Amino acid sequence: MEITAHIDALRREGTLLADAAARTDLTAAVPTCPEWQLRDLVLHTGRVHRWAAATVRDGLPAPMDAERHQAIWGEEPDDADLVEWFRAGHAALVDTLTAAPADLDCWTFFPAPSPLAFWARRQAHETAVHRIDADAAAGTEGPHADPDFAQDGVDELLGAFAIPARSKVHSERRRTIQISASDGPGRWLVTIGPEPLTVERAERPADLTLTGPARDLYLLLWNRLPAGTGRVATAGDAALLDLWRETAVIG
Structure with a gap:
């Protein structure tokens, strides 16, 4: 798949995840992640999006430490603000990947044709799998992957x-x-x-x-x-x- 196709998939799957969370009680259990409620799933994925965006945006050459993780995540949002917080981080990741140069140089955690290809693909599938989890919490199967x-x-x-x-x-x-x-x-x-x-x-x-x-x-x-x-x-x-x-x- 092309990088642009992965970014399109990321955009679509993140929107579907947020929509599922918006219509579902955030205390709902996630059947596919037995230890989580929906709020845990949304918080986790939103944090992953912010981590990935910062790695790409800042061209980080190595994994960030715990202090920097906390700095990019910020304060944990209240339930009332959680879905919009997720949407903001998701949009920022999509924008960051779209604007990133083809010769992006940054850390990745397994081989890929390029760092940009790695992050676009990894975040597309990270988000798609967790969108499936969000739909499970909402009690619906949701759209099938093509x-x-x-x-x-x-x-x-x-x-x-x-x-x-x-x-x-x-x-x-x-x-x-x-x-x-x-x-x-x-x-x-x-x-x-x-x-x-x-x-x-x-x-x-x-x-x-x-x-x-x-x-x-x-x-x-x-x-x-x-x-x-x-x-x-x-x-x-x-x-x-x-x-x-x-x-x-x-x-």
């Missing part, structure tokens, strides 16, 4: 988040998961073993096969779609999906 964006999100999750040595997704013996989008070219072969997992953009027989629309694979792999809904077809060792759901957690 296939290209959903495949891109699966690719980011598998190709960047899941593969570092610190990942908790391990198995005593090597086993494989084949993930295949039924509405696009996305094909990923995930190998899980004692060592860090590996991901190939390939299609081969595997211990577990997951097949479905990209939008549902996106939800399932981000642990936002309960197993057994029938929206993703599974064949093979279902215990591998349980392993993923228990250990593939983004902190």
Whole structure:
């Protein structure tokens, strides 16, 4: 996906998140984030937006420290002001990414074609996943991700988040998961073993096969779609999906 497409997705998903929060009691539980109420979700995402915008705007060469985090977040808003506070931070992030130069030089936390490409993509999917959470708190499913964006999100999750040595997704013996989008070219072969997992953009027989629309694979792999809904077809060792759901957690 192009950088502009990621920024457009960020704009759309942030607006949907704010709209869901505006029509829902902020004390509502977030079923997809069991320890959170909706206010926690909105506060978290608003803080992430301010952190990302400051990193890009100021061209920070390294992660900011706790003191600077607090300075850019400011005082925690009251519930009455929380959604508008979120909207302001979201708009500032969209504007910052739109205005950033193509040769932006700043810190990122995994490889990407450029720092600008990294931040646009990461914030688009950060916001989209939490928009799904906000809709869950509101009791609605909300709009589906389009296939290209959903495949891109699966690719980011598998190709960047899941593969570092610190990942908790391990198995005593090597086993494989084949993930295949039924509405696009996305094909990923995930190998899980004692060592860090590996991901190939390939299609081969595997211990577990997951097949479905990209939008549902996106939800399932981000642990936002309960197993057994029938929206993703599974064949093979279902215990591998349980392993993923228990250990593939983004902190």
